[in-house]
Amino acid sequence: MASLQSPPPFPLVLKLESITDLSPEERQALLGLPLRVQEFRADQDVVREGDRPIQCCLILEGFACRYKLTEKGKRQIFAFHTPGDIPDLQSLHLKTMDHSLGTLTPCKIAFIQHEHLRELFRQHPRLAEVFWRDTLIDAAIFREWMLGIGRRSARTRLAHLLCELFMRLKVIGLAGSNSIPLPLSQAEMGDALGLSTVHINRTLQELRGEDLVAWDGGILTILNWEGLMQAGEFDTTYLHLQDCAAA
Amino acid sequence: MASLQSPPPFPLVLKLESITDLSPEERQALLGLPLRVQEFRADQDVVREGDRPIQCCLILEGFACRYKLTEKGKRQIFAFHTPGDIPDLQSLHLKTMDHSLGTLTPCKIAFIQHEHLRELFRQHPRLAEVFWRDTLIDAAIFREWMLGIGRRSARTRLAHLLCELFMRLKVIGLAGSNSIPLPLSQAEMGDALGLSTVHINRTLQELRGEDLVAWDGGILTILNWEGLMQAGEFDTTYLHLQDCAAA
DNA sequence: CGCCTATTTGATCTGATTCAAACAATGTGG
DNA sequence: CCACATTGTTTGAATCAGATCAAATAGGCG
Structure with missing residues (x-):
């Protein structure tokens, strides 16, 4: 009875509820975000250093990473991203990408216009705080990685x-x-x-x-x-x- | 004629204007933030890992840094902070400090109640965005440091x-x-x-x-x-x- | 001056890189 | 279904950037 199964959980809601509580209205508002979904093969760039995006990427399926290259061509990966993550949320407030986002496996990625996110935040100011919080956790993970790279075996x-x-x-x-x-x-x-x-x-x-x-x-x-x-x-x-x- | 000189520039305004434009009202609102100023000697902790602050630190004078220690006692410094910086702005949305903030030189530091910042953001929603932007730049600097530590000589x-x-x-x-x-x-x-x-x-x-x-x-x-x-x-x-x- | 902390130098050691090659797994096209 | 290409894993040996250890020198300052 496939028709009776509940809809697949929306990764974004799952992810945000791992770091905070959401009200039913907030959950509903997130579900209502207009998305443009696109499939990517493995090892493809989704956003590139220097780009000036007008949308954010929401990972629906697959693994992605953010990275940057040295002048000598060495790569540093800053973060691994999984379903529910919006890896380039920062592009909402920082116009120019200072690093790239690429897939590691085949991915299904949804694009959300900045416009729509801004509207969402106007309607639900607390969601802006939740997303801010998410970018702060992102930074906390960077710090932990730095500690590792700099000081651990x-x-x-x-x-x-x-x-x-x-x-x-x-x-x-x-x-x-x-x-x-x-x-x-x-x-x-x-x-x-x-x-x-x-x-x-x-x-x-x-x-x-x-x-x-x-x-x-x-x-x-x-x-x-x-x-x-x-x-x-x-x-x-x-x-x-x-x-x-x-x- | 010391009495004729203009008031010393407020470091926070100077700092924020280095990353964005401020309206006169916003500038005024920042100037009006209630501060509790405190002097610190060099090499003192201002906030410690594990703390759950109810206020943020604004550096008025001196150099400070954020850091964390390894189990083996090795230290990794994540960021240097200078006048105008609010190094623990994140405590507004992340209750528990995951690292420490310490002075490097004698410092004059102003404490701002979270309460007052939240009120400021209610009155001037765009300032919330500006501060969010600031924490995003913070994270961008972390990434650049990571790239260096991980991949550069x-x-x-x-x-x-x-x-x-x-x-x-x-x-x-x-x-x-x-x-x-x-x-x-x-x-x-x-x-x-x-x-x-x-x-x-x-x-x-x-x-x-x-x-x-x-x-x-x-x-x-x-x-x-x-x-x-x-x-x-x-x-x-x-x-x-x-x-x-x-x- | 004498104490304390920071810089400098030298010698030695080592965790990790680099280079090179073998091996395994997977996929592609004939 | 096999030959071949491709990409990822594994192994070995040589090398090196940077760490560690130890000691000397140089400033700052009560």
Whole structure:
């Protein structure tokens, strides 16, 4: 009875409810946003450094990342993005993109006109705060990554990243009880952690050798969550999950 | 005739006008914010990781930084802050501090109740956008630092930092034509760039040896701006200075 | 002066990069 | 269904940028 199943959850609502509470009206307003949906293949740029977008991207399906290249062509990935994220929300207030957004896997992406977001914020001022909050969490994640890249060992950094991805995918309902899809190449992980592909490979083997995780066919399985958190010096505070109102 | 001089410019207005335009009413509203001013010595924490502030800090005088420590006690500095900055503006929307704010030099700091900022935003909704914009630029700087720490050489990173500090101090009127106060120890620069003190020392000598900069008595003099920008792969785009309206 | 902190220098070590090549998996077209 | 191309993973060896350790020098200042 396919016709009886409830509509698929709207990723944006799921994502925002992982960091705050939404009123029914707010939820309704988000559902009503006019979207233009577009499919992308893997490894395609969605927005490029230097662009001056008049719309924001909402990821509906797939993995994407934000990155920038060095003059020598080295890449640093700043963030991984998953369904429900609006990676270039900043373009609403910063006219020129200072970095690029690209897909990592095939993606379904919805475009929302700045115009419509501004109108949404006029109607629901608290939603503006929620989105502001979201960009602040974004920045908090940058800081945590900086701490890792600047001051932690390769092993700690990688373990930390895996912990983060597990947590983030969990709260948006994309994680199994102890596994997540991890459709990243080792080169991409290296670009995110400021390490070479070769070193990622060896470090990953280390974590697997200690039975902290398993990785097969794009699926990461957490074998020892406590151990992995410890190896990654992982503390969820910086993700600011739902601490808006409560303790 | 000291009594005839105009009042000292309010750093916050100066800072915000470096990234956007303000209407006379908005300027007036900012000037009217109730402040509680407090003096700090160097190397003191103003806000600490884990705190749940009910106010924001506005730096009036001095240098401060945001940082976090590794479990092994290593420090990563995320940002340097100068007069006009509100380094913990995020506490308005993220209840728990995920990092600390400390002084680097003696500082004069004004505290603004969250309450008063919220009221300000109610009266002047566009100011909320301006402050949001400011936190987005903050994040853009984090990304640029990440790119440096992750993918650039020590020499490039250091040159880049010096370029950034020069530009930022210039727009708030704290730079000479080719010099700025740089009251940082080499250890602090190291903590910001993810390098050891010793290596900062040698790298700094390199830049001085090439006559790109001079550094004496806490004053950094730019001897060759073009050369320094090139050495640092420096491009101001990420600072988003006043691109709000114009080109 | 003497104390404390910051800079500088030298020597040694190491985590991570680079280069190179093998190997595995996946997909493509004939 | 196989040959081939392509892309990602794995392994080994050599190298290097930057860390660490240790000690000397130089400022600032009560």
